[in-house]
Amino acid sequence: MSDYTIESDPGAAAVAKILEHWTTDLGSDRAAYTNHAIRVLRLCDLxxxxxxxxxxxxxxxxxxxxxxxxxxxxxxxxxxxxxxxPPSLDLSRTWLADRGESALIPLVSAMIDDHHKLRPAGSRMSPIELFRRADAIDASLGVVRFGLPRREYGALRRAVPDAGFHKRLAQLFVTRVRQHPLSPAPMLKW
Incomplete structure (x- = not known):
């Protein structure tokens, strides 16, 4: 992965292009979130x-x-x-519908809706479960790897840097706990 660039990876380039539409919303977290999304996509491949x-x-x-x-x-x-x-699901559904890709809405919706499910969401090769595992690997900084060798995740992190993503997650979590102590992680599902 030492020669890896986002521009040389069509999937990563497509993610970055989609996220250009939300540059203002992402603000100073643009690189952090874009890189996380790209790492998740690459982890699906790995x-x-x-x-x-x-x-x-x-x-x-x-x-x-x-x-x-x-x-x-x-x-x-x-x-x-x-x-x-819910807002992430709405954005993805609108994006797909506006591009004539409505047939993908059920699958993409399930991938997004179940990506923080605590139990498996299908066989390990199903798109929903593959995506869930990939996000869990990156969200946990590779502590959880589902059999993926540590060196592969490390190489990916070097190629597509964190850019402050995990620090931002920690800040958002602390804010959520202070505001909603009885519901600190509403995205988690059984």
Missing amino acids: LHLHYGGSADELPGTREEFVVAAAFHDLGVWTAHTFDYL
């Missing part, structure tokens, strides 16, 4: 390969994964809330 999937069918080349990666947490910034699944 898990797919690790589980024996074909290099010719990488998830990062598929529209549903690109859109889910771009929108999965975006509601944090557009709706200014840590209860961000």
